[in-house]
Amino acid sequence: MRRIITATVQDRGGVLNRITGMLHKRQFNIESISVGASEIEGISKMTFVVEISDRQKLEQLTKQLNKQIDVLKVSDITDKAMVARELALIKVVGSGHTRSEIQGIITPFRASVIDVSKDSMTIQVTGRPDKVDALIALLRPYGIKELTKTGVTAFLRGQQPEQVTELNSMSN
Amino acid sequence: MKVDASREVEVKGKLVTGADLLIKTLIDAEVDTVFGYPGGAVLPIYDALYRNETPFEHVLSRHEQGSIHAAEGYARVTGKPGVVIATSGPGATNLITGITDAMMDSIPLVIFTGQVAKSVIGTDAFQEADVMGITTPITKYNYQVNDIADLPRIVKEAFHIASTGRPGPVVVDIPKNISANITLDDYEDDFHLPGYQPTIKPNPLQIIKLADALSRAKRPLLLVGAGTLFADASEELKQFAEEYQLPVTTTLLGLGSFPGSNELSLGMAGMHGTYAANMGVYECDLLINIGARFDDRLTGNLEHFAPNAKVAHIDIDPAEIGKNIETHIPVVADAKKALVALLNAKIEMQGHQDWMDKLRKNKKDYPLWYERSNTLLSPQWLIEQVYKVSKGEAIVTTDVGQHQMWAAQFYTFDKPNNWVTSGGLGTMGFGFPAAVGAQLGRPDDLVISIVGDAGFQMTLQELSVVKHRNLPVKVIIVNNEALGMVRQWQESFYEERYSESLLSENPDFVKLAESYGIRGVRVDKEEDAVRVLEEIMAYDGPVVADFRVVRETSVYPMIAPGKGIHEMVGVKK
Ligand SMILES: Cc1ncc(C[n+]2csc(CCOP(=O)(O)OP(=O)(O)O)c2C)c(N)n1
Ligand SMILES: [Mg+2]
Numbered sequence: 001m002r003r004i005i006t007a008t009v010q011d012r013g014g015v016l017n018r019i020t021g022m023l024h025k026r027q028f029n030i031e032s033i034s035v036g037a038s039e040i041e042g043i044s045k046m047t048f049v050v051e052i053s054d055r056q057k058l059e060q061l062t063k064q065l066n067k068q069i070d071v072l073k074v075s076d077i078t079d080k081a082m083v084a085r086e087l088a089l090i091k092v093v094g095s096g097h098t099r100s101e102i103q104g105i106i107t108p109f110r111a112s113v114i115d116v117s118k119d120s121m122t123i124q125v126t127g128r129p130d131k132v133d134a135l136i137a138l139l140r141p142y143g144i145k146e147l148t149k150t151g152v153t154a155f156l157r158g159q160q161p162e163q164v165t166e167l168n169s170m171s172n
Numbered sequence: 173m174k175v176d177a178s179r180e181v182e183v184k185g186k187l188v189t190g191a192d193l194l195i196k197t198l199i200d201a202e203v204d205t206v207f208g209y210p211g212g213a214v215l216p217i218y219d220a221l222y223r224n225e226t227p228f229e230h231v232l233s234r235h236e237q238g239s240i241h242a243a244e245g246y247a248r249v250t251g252k253p254g255v256v257i258a259t260s261g262p263g264a265t266n267l268i269t270g271i272t273d274a275m276m277d278s279i280p281l282v283i284f285t286g287q288v289a290k291s292v293i294g295t296d297a298f299q300e301a302d303v304m305g306i307t308t309p310i311t312k313y314n315y316q317v318n319d320i321a322d323l324p325r326i327v328k329e330a331f332h333i334a335s336t337g338r339p340g341p342v343v344v345d346i347p348k349n350i351s352a353n354i355t356l357d358d359y360e361d362d363f364h365l366p367g368y369q370p371t372i373k374p375n376p377l378q379i380i381k382l383a384d385a386l387s388r389a390k391r392p393l394l395l396v397g398a399g400t401l402f403a404d405a406s407e408e409l410k411q412f413a414e415e416y417q418l419p420v421t422t423t424l425l426g427l428g429s430f431p432g433s434n435e436l437s438l439g440m441a442g443m444h445g446t447y448a449a450n451m452g453v454y455e456c457d458l459l460i461n462i463g464a465r466f467d468d469r470l471t472g473n474l475e476h477f478a479p480n481a482k483v484a485h486i487d488i489d490p491a492e493i494g495k496n497i498e499t500h501i502p503v504v505a506d507a508k509k510a511l512v513a514l515l516n517a518k519i520e521m522q523g524h525q526d527w528m529d530k531l532r533k534n535k536k537d538y539p540l541w542y543e544r545s546n547t548l549l550s551p552q553w554l555i556e557q558v559y560k561v562s563k564g565e566a567i568v569t570t571d572v573g574q575h576q577m578w579a580a581q582f583y584t585f586d587k588p589n590n591w592v593t594s595g596g597l598g599t600m601g602f603g604f605p606a607a608v609g610a611q612l613g614r615p616d617d618l619v620i621s622i623v624g625d626a627g628f629q630m631t632l633q634e635l636s637v638v639k640h641r642n643l644p645v646k647v648i649i650v651n652n653e654a655l656g657m658v659r660q661w662q663e664s665f666y667e668e669r670y671s672e673s674l675l676s677e678n679p680d681f682v683k684l685a686e687s688y689g690i691r692g693v694r695v696d697k698e699e700d701a702v703r704v705l706e707e708i709m710a711y712d713g714p715v716v717a718d719f720r721v722v723r724e725t726s727v728y729p730m731i732a733p734g735k736g737i738h739e740m741v742g743v744k745k
Contacts, residue, residue: 009367010366013304013316013318014304014308014314016314017304017305017308020310021308021309022309025309056498058493059494060494060495062490063490063491063493066490066491067489067490067491069312069313069333069365069367069368070365072366072367077285089607104529121729168217
């Protein structure tokens with residue numbers, strides 16, 4: 001199962017290294033990690049997307065994260081109402097008529113062209129990870145020259161409804 | 173606002189170097205012994221040691237590995253954190269084995285490594301090593317001091333983190349400019365670690381659950397690990413076991429937490445544990461783990477581990493609970509606090525006389541055994557004599573291998589904190605320097621270091637320290653002219669292909685000892701052994717004793733790798 005886990009951490013030297021090292025040593029399968037500032041100075045927010053085989057492993061992951069001295073709080077938000085977003089930059093082969101075709105594909109995704117050269121164009125897309133992946137899949141036949149993703153960043157919605165499982169496509 | 177430029181700024185503190193500040197923090201931490209070795213990047217620290225009156229002693233080892241294992245031995249027998257200083261680069265990398273060992277066995281250490289000056293960090297400067305990078309996975313926490321103002325706080329934090337919760341090693345990497353520069357001696361050392369708040373008190377609901385499970389149990393068993401020793405909970409453990417007549421088995425590292433000669437003791441469980449203990453684990457219906465971590469050398473094949481038991485696990489580290497074994501009743505707490513809560517719970521037991529009878533019968537029918545020899549000594553017999561001559565009251569440190577297992581099996585510990593061995597990492601070279609640290613930590617106790625002929629050769633340079641300080645450590649070499657444990661596995665699992673495991677080029681250990689100015693003695697006949705042991709123990713000074721034992725002896729019983737805890741071989745002669 002795929003889980004989204006967030007952690008608030010103290011911004012001390014080497015904290016990222018300590019956490020990624022631990023995840024590697026304990027053989028957790030990390031799909032993405034994103035780190036950035038939070039609303040409080042000196043405190044960062046990390047978002048992990050992990051592929052995990054069972055509950056026991058998941059419990060281990062959150063416990064091992066919690067055990068880190070710089071980690072203040074760990075939450076598995078997969079089953080909560082949340083917003084999860086990712087940004088991708090995609091450089092696709094495109095000139096002449098394929099350009100307008102590509103333009104047509106990306107419009108419903110609310111993606112934008114941020115750079116154009118003689119034979120390629122660079123597209124920026126932001127959204128839920130499944131949406132980003134869907135666009136990438138559609139663009140692949142044109143020939144992707146370069147691709148980079150930020151990894152998922154996420155947090156809980158302000159309002160938590162009682163029944164939330166259907167809101168998130170990441171939980172299955 | 174106008175500033176009155178004529179008013180003089182008052183200098184509050186006095187001017188000192190960063191190194192002086194460090195020494196002050198060590199004094200504040202009530203350190204009494206520091207193990208170390210100097211070098212370029214710590215010259216300012218060693219200069220400060222020279223210049224300052226310190227209430228602690230610095231013990232110069234002969235290899236940084238000697239320093240760190242000594243610090244581990246010291247910590248293990250005193251309960252206080254061991255303190256180490258080493259220089260940058262090779263000094264720091266020589267500590268790595270010991271730091272890893274301390275991490276695995278939860279030993280509190282505070283380690284200061286020198287680092288090259290801030291201005292050249294990252295340039296591959298002379299004797300630069302990425303100590304932060306290298307030690308991150310093998311420390312409970314690590315720091316590099318980047319601002320002298322942080323030094324007092326960091327050192328205080330380091331001692332706090334190392335010695336509270338689940339203990340472990342903490343590294344403080346100090347660039348040379350930090351230790352050398354002049355500064356004011358009036359920094360704050362208050363700290364706040366919001367992400368580090370170990371749970372000490374058990375959740376009362378979990379205690380009720382555990383008490384309830386115990387009241388229903390027909391075949392209860394306590395499995396006790398070193399967590400009980402760190403929590404200083406031996407007395408409470410004994411009360412608890414005796415109050416409810418609960419049988420007790422311990423892990424290798426938990427030996428001594430419960431009196432080995434107590435009627436309720438089944439001895440050690442695991443790969444070379446007793447039949448009674450392992451069958452107890454296999455057949456129990458309630459297993460209460462107190463401060464052990466279900467290490468694979470204990471459990472054997474997980475599928476067969478306590479297959480019919482409800483598992484309760486008391487541990488201060490929540491991440492250990494449920495890591496290897498599914499746990500029904502988790503109790504995150506300090507072992508002592510949990511035991512006190514259980515003692516107050518007033519549990520109505522069902523009575524489990526049949527179970528106790530069965531365990532007692534197993535104990536009687538399947539005791540640990542060995543064969544006497546009429547040539548060289550039987551190694552197990554030797555350990556028994558060491559036990560008898562020292563009246564079971566010595567601090568025993570061991571190295572790693574067959575002799576370690578025989579010491580665990582045949583030296584019975586009735587008191588806590590007298591047993592020092594490398595469990596999780598299984599570090600050859602640990603035993604002798606650990607004895608140096610143990611003797612320094614407990615100068616009035618008899619310290620015996622039981623080592624193998626191979627492992628002793630990994631760190632025997634520390635004989636210089638023993639000589640220099642006249643530490644009366646008794647080194648007992650269980651000399652089988654072999655990497656005995658390797659030889660045993662090759663005999664059992666590799667059709668006796670003794671690849672690189674037989675030592676025919678051992679030094680003359682007697683002459684070797686004498687070359688250090690230490691008394692050496694060799695024994696190769698049973699009839700001399702007891703007399704020599706008595707002489708050694710009575711002698712007021714260090715001794716290296718080379719006991720020649722039968723090479724072909726194996727450690728039994730044994731759970732072969734991959735087998736279940738009930739599938740022991742060599743249970744009987
Ligand atoms: C540093 C290190 N290297 C290798 C090993 C693997 N090893 C485990 S026991 C052993 C043999 C130890 O021989 P000795 O010290 O003579 O003890 P004995 O088993 O003969 O009692 C070896 C090589 C180890 N545990 N540690
Ligand atoms: Mg040997």
